[in-house]
Amino acid sequence: MKPLLLSLLLLVSLCPIANAEQSNTLPSEESNPVELNIWGAANFDAIEPLLKAYQAQFPEITIVYVEHSSLELFNRVLSLRPADKKPDVLMSPAMDLQFKLVNDGYAKPYQSEVTDALPNWAKWRDEAFGFTFEPIVMVINQDILGHRAMPESREALLSLIREQSPLVQGKIGLSDIETVGLGYLTWFHDSQQSRTYGRLLEAFGSHHAQLYPNSSAMLQALLRGEIFIAYNVLGSYAFEWSQTYPWIKTVMPTDYTSAVMRTAFIFREAKNLQQAQSFIDFLLSDDGQTVLAQASSLIPLSENAVGPNSLLEIRRKPHGIFRPIVFGLPLLVQTDQAKRALLLEEWRHAMRTAP
Amino acid sequence: MRAKTSSIRRQLLIMTLIVLTVINGVAIWTADLYANRAAKLSYDRLIHGAALQIAENINLLDHKVMVDLPVSAFETLALAPEDRAYYSVTSEKGILLTGYEDLPNASHAVKKDRSSQENSAEPVYFDSVYRGEDVRFITLTKRLIESDNSEVVHVTIGQTILARKQLADEMGGLVIQFLITFFCITLGLLMFGIWRVLRPLKSLRRAIEQRSSTELTPLNTDVPSEIRPLLETVNFFMSQLNMTLERLKRFTSEAAHQLRTPLAGVNLQAQNALVEQDEFKRQQQLRDIIKSSELLTDTVNHLLEEATLTHRMRSQAFHPVQLDVLTKDVCRSLVVWALESEVEIEYLGQISASCLGDDVALTQMLRNIIENAVKYSPKQSVVQVNLYREQELLCLTVADHGNGISDEDKQHVFERFYRSKHNHTVGTGIGLSIAKEVAEHHGARLMLADNQPHGLLIEVLFEANGETV
Known part of the structure; x- marks a missing residue:
C-alpha cells in the first residue's frame, strides 16, 4: 500500500517538476566552500537579497536555492529516496503542508536565543519557525470599475461581479487549488471563515475563473489584461506590483484579511546542520528581517524590522481584521485526504458549472 | 556502653527526621502517582473529545462512508499545543478511509474489545511508540446506520505525551514545593519544641554546676x-x-x-x-x-x-551468720580477760539461730557490749549473756550486776566520747556507740534496761527472718 501511494505521489510531483523546479546557485568565492541547500517556494528574485545578505556574513557558504511550488515541495520531501540529494532548510508559505511535514517528524528541533525571542504563535515545538507575515489580498484592475468605488470587501467584490457580469466573464483569476499549496490553504481558510464563501465559489464558477499556478503568474495575467480581478494573491507580491503599475489596485478585504506565515524548518537529515542553523538564526534575526523589509517584497514577521515592506507599513494600509492562519494542529485537517477530496469535489463542481 | 553517651536531643532529632522523611517520602510518591493519573485522565478526555467530534462527522451516504473532519476536533487536540497528533479513520475490515495508514495496532486493540461491546462507544486507550515517540492512542468505534445498511468505522487518535508530562511535573512540582516548605517548618517547630522540653534539664545542670x-x-x-x-x-x-x-x-x-x-x-x-x-x-x-x-x-x-x-x-555484703556460735566464740575469747577482773561470763543461750549480717561487725559489737559489762561489774560477779527467741524477735542480752546507768545517762551513752559524771571507771566512751551503729546497720535495735536488783541489761533485738532453727 505504502510504496504504491508513494509512487503515486512521486508521479504527481514529477509532472509539474519538469517545468517548475528551478535551481539557483550563489557560489562562494572562497576556496573550500560549504554548501547550504535550501528548498523554497518563494521566487528567487524575492528571496535573493536575503540569501546574499546571509552570504555576506558567511562568505564560505555556497547557497543552492531550489524553487518549487509549495505542493511540489511537499511531495518531493515525501518521495525522497536515500540516494537523493537532501535539502538542509525548507521554506514555504503553505502552512498546512509545512505543518504536516513537521508533525510527521521531518524537522530537526533547533533552539537558540533568536528562536526563543520568537512569539509562541510563530513557532511550533522549536521545529518550525515563521519568518514572514503576508496578508492575502485581492488585486483589481481599476479600469473595470468605471464610476464605481473600489470594492473594499468580499461582499462589495460580489456586487461588482454581479453588476459587471459580462465584463468579468472569464476575467477572474484564482490559484489552482488542486496544484497550488498556497491556493488550497487560503481557499480552505475562506471556507472556514466566511459566510460569503458559498457565493464566492458560485460566482467564480459561473464566471469561468481562470486558474494559475502561482501569485506571480496571476499578476502577470492581470498586467496583460487576461484577467481583471485576481483573488487570494500573496500580498507581498501584489503590493510590489501595484506600486509599479498604478492601475492595478491591491485591496486587503475589510471583512477579514487572511494572513499566512512563511515557515522554515531544518530538514531531519540535513547534511550541513551547522549552516542550516546559522541560516535559521539569520532569517529570524533583526538583520535578516530588515533585509526582507527593505530589499525584498516579502513582509517580515518581526516588528523590529524597518523598511518599506515592514509589518508596520502594511498595518498602516487600510485593512480588515487580520485573521492569520494559525500554525498548529488544525492545519492537519487541510491535509486530510478525505477533507481535501470533499473540498476539491465542491470546487470542481463549481468550476464546471459553466452556463 | 558508658563510653557512648547518648543525647536525648540527638535521638529526638533523628526520630523526628526519620518520621518526617518517611511521611514526606510517602506524600511525594503519592503526589507523583496522583499527578500522573490526573494528567493522564485530563488529556485522555481531550483526545476522547476530539475522537467523538470526528466520529460525529462520519456519515453513511449511498453505501459510501463520508468522512468530513471537523476543525474543532483538531483545535481540541491543539489544547496540548506542543504535542504532535496522528489520526486515522478505518473501516471494519481495517481499510484506511483517511488519515495515517500505519498507526499501530488499533484494529488489534479494538478486536479484543469488540467481542464484549458490540455497539458501545466505549473508547479503547493504548500506549505505543510511533515514529520514535511515546504516543497515547484512543480508538473509538462507531456504527453508521442507513435505512438498509450499516457499517462500522474506527476512529483512532494518537497524541504525544509532552503536555501530560508537563502537567504531571507541574502538579507534582507544586506538591513537592509545598512538602519541602512543610518539612522545613515542621522541622523548625519540632526543634524549637525539643529545645523547650529539654531546657529544664539544662537549667538543672547549670544549677548544679554553679x-x-x-x-x-x-x-x-x-x-x-x-x-x-x-x-x-x-x-x-x-x-x-x-x-x-x-x-x-x-x-x-x-x-x-x-x-x-x-x-x-x-x-x-x-x-x-x-x-x-x-x-x-x-x-x-x-x-x-x-x-x-x-x-x-x-x-x-x-x-x-x-x-x-x-x-x-x-x-561488705551480708552473709548468713550463726549467731549462737558467734556469741559463744566471743564469750570464750573474753573469759580469761574477764577473770583478771574476777568477773565470770556465763552463756545461757539454748537455741541455735542465724541471721544475715557481717560477722566481723557483729563480733565487734558483741565484744564491745560484753567488755563494757565486765568493766562495770563489781568483783566476784557474773555477766550473763543470753540468746533467746521472743515472738518474732531474736533477743541477745548481756546483763551485769554493776551500778547500772541512770535514766538521764541512758539518753547519752550512745553519743561518742560521752562519759557519765558518775562514772569513775576508765573507758573511751566509744564502745557502745560503735555497738549501736553496728546493730542499726543490721536492722536491729539496741536497748538499755535496768537489771534486777541492780545493774545494766543491754538487749539487741534482731528481726527473726525465719531462718532460725
Missing part, C-alpha cells in the same frame, strides 16, 4: 513532673552526703580532742615523774602514765575499729 563543691542544700530548680524524681533523688543523695560529712567532721574534731587531752596528761605526768624526788611517788606516777597510755591505746583502737567498721558496713 554550686560550690561544699554546698549540699537541696536544689530548688523548677522542673517538669517527669524530671522531679531525678531532682528528688539528687537532693536525697546530697542530704545523705551532707549527713556523712557532718558526722565525719564531728567525729574528727571529737577524736582530735579526745586524743589531745590524754596525750597532754601523759606528757605532764611524765615531766612530773622526771622531777619527782620521792621514789615511791615516782613509782606511782609512772603507773599512772602506763594507765593513761593504756587508755589512750584503747581509744586509738576503738577509733581505728570504728573506721574499719564504718568502711566494712559501707562495702
Whole structure:
C-alpha cells in the first residue's frame, strides 16, 4: 500500500517538476566552500537579497536555492529516496503542508536565543519557525470599475461581479487549488471563515475563473489584461506590483484579511546542520528581517524590522481584521485526504458549472 | 556502653527526621502517582473529545462512508499545543478511509474489545511508540446506520505525551514545593519544641554546676513532673552526703580532742615523774602514765575499729551468720580477760539461730557490749549473756550486776566520747556507740534496761527472718 501511494505521489510531483523546479546557485568565492541547500517556494528574485545578505556574513557558504511550488515541495520531501540529494532548510508559505511535514517528524528541533525571542504563535515545538507575515489580498484592475468605488470587501467584490457580469466573464483569476499549496490553504481558510464563501465559489464558477499556478503568474495575467480581478494573491507580491503599475489596485478585504506565515524548518537529515542553523538564526534575526523589509517584497514577521515592506507599513494600509492562519494542529485537517477530496469535489463542481 | 553517651536531643532529632522523611517520602510518591493519573485522565478526555467530534462527522451516504473532519476536533487536540497528533479513520475490515495508514495496532486493540461491546462507544486507550515517540492512542468505534445498511468505522487518535508530562511535573512540582516548605517548618517547630522540653534539664545542670563543691542544700530548680524524681533523688543523695560529712567532721574534731587531752596528761605526768624526788611517788606516777597510755591505746583502737567498721558496713555484703556460735566464740575469747577482773561470763543461750549480717561487725559489737559489762561489774560477779527467741524477735542480752546507768545517762551513752559524771571507771566512751551503729546497720535495735536488783541489761533485738532453727 505504502510504496504504491508513494509512487503515486512521486508521479504527481514529477509532472509539474519538469517545468517548475528551478535551481539557483550563489557560489562562494572562497576556496573550500560549504554548501547550504535550501528548498523554497518563494521566487528567487524575492528571496535573493536575503540569501546574499546571509552570504555576506558567511562568505564560505555556497547557497543552492531550489524553487518549487509549495505542493511540489511537499511531495518531493515525501518521495525522497536515500540516494537523493537532501535539502538542509525548507521554506514555504503553505502552512498546512509545512505543518504536516513537521508533525510527521521531518524537522530537526533547533533552539537558540533568536528562536526563543520568537512569539509562541510563530513557532511550533522549536521545529518550525515563521519568518514572514503576508496578508492575502485581492488585486483589481481599476479600469473595470468605471464610476464605481473600489470594492473594499468580499461582499462589495460580489456586487461588482454581479453588476459587471459580462465584463468579468472569464476575467477572474484564482490559484489552482488542486496544484497550488498556497491556493488550497487560503481557499480552505475562506471556507472556514466566511459566510460569503458559498457565493464566492458560485460566482467564480459561473464566471469561468481562470486558474494559475502561482501569485506571480496571476499578476502577470492581470498586467496583460487576461484577467481583471485576481483573488487570494500573496500580498507581498501584489503590493510590489501595484506600486509599479498604478492601475492595478491591491485591496486587503475589510471583512477579514487572511494572513499566512512563511515557515522554515531544518530538514531531519540535513547534511550541513551547522549552516542550516546559522541560516535559521539569520532569517529570524533583526538583520535578516530588515533585509526582507527593505530589499525584498516579502513582509517580515518581526516588528523590529524597518523598511518599506515592514509589518508596520502594511498595518498602516487600510485593512480588515487580520485573521492569520494559525500554525498548529488544525492545519492537519487541510491535509486530510478525505477533507481535501470533499473540498476539491465542491470546487470542481463549481468550476464546471459553466452556463 | 558508658563510653557512648547518648543525647536525648540527638535521638529526638533523628526520630523526628526519620518520621518526617518517611511521611514526606510517602506524600511525594503519592503526589507523583496522583499527578500522573490526573494528567493522564485530563488529556485522555481531550483526545476522547476530539475522537467523538470526528466520529460525529462520519456519515453513511449511498453505501459510501463520508468522512468530513471537523476543525474543532483538531483545535481540541491543539489544547496540548506542543504535542504532535496522528489520526486515522478505518473501516471494519481495517481499510484506511483517511488519515495515517500505519498507526499501530488499533484494529488489534479494538478486536479484543469488540467481542464484549458490540455497539458501545466505549473508547479503547493504548500506549505505543510511533515514529520514535511515546504516543497515547484512543480508538473509538462507531456504527453508521442507513435505512438498509450499516457499517462500522474506527476512529483512532494518537497524541504525544509532552503536555501530560508537563502537567504531571507541574502538579507534582507544586506538591513537592509545598512538602519541602512543610518539612522545613515542621522541622523548625519540632526543634524549637525539643529545645523547650529539654531546657529544664539544662537549667538543672547549670544549677548544679554553679554550686560550690561544699554546698549540699537541696536544689530548688523548677522542673517538669517527669524530671522531679531525678531532682528528688539528687537532693536525697546530697542530704545523705551532707549527713556523712557532718558526722565525719564531728567525729574528727571529737577524736582530735579526745586524743589531745590524754596525750597532754601523759606528757605532764611524765615531766612530773622526771622531777619527782620521792621514789615511791615516782613509782606511782609512772603507773599512772602506763594507765593513761593504756587508755589512750584503747581509744586509738576503738577509733581505728570504728573506721574499719564504718568502711566494712559501707562495702561488705551480708552473709548468713550463726549467731549462737558467734556469741559463744566471743564469750570464750573474753573469759580469761574477764577473770583478771574476777568477773565470770556465763552463756545461757539454748537455741541455735542465724541471721544475715557481717560477722566481723557483729563480733565487734558483741565484744564491745560484753567488755563494757565486765568493766562495770563489781568483783566476784557474773555477766550473763543470753540468746533467746521472743515472738518474732531474736533477743541477745548481756546483763551485769554493776551500778547500772541512770535514766538521764541512758539518753547519752550512745553519743561518742560521752562519759557519765558518775562514772569513775576508765573507758573511751566509744564502745557502745560503735555497738549501736553496728546493730542499726543490721536492722536491729539496741536497748538499755535496768537489771534486777541492780545493774545494766543491754538487749539487741534482731528481726527473726525465719531462718532460725
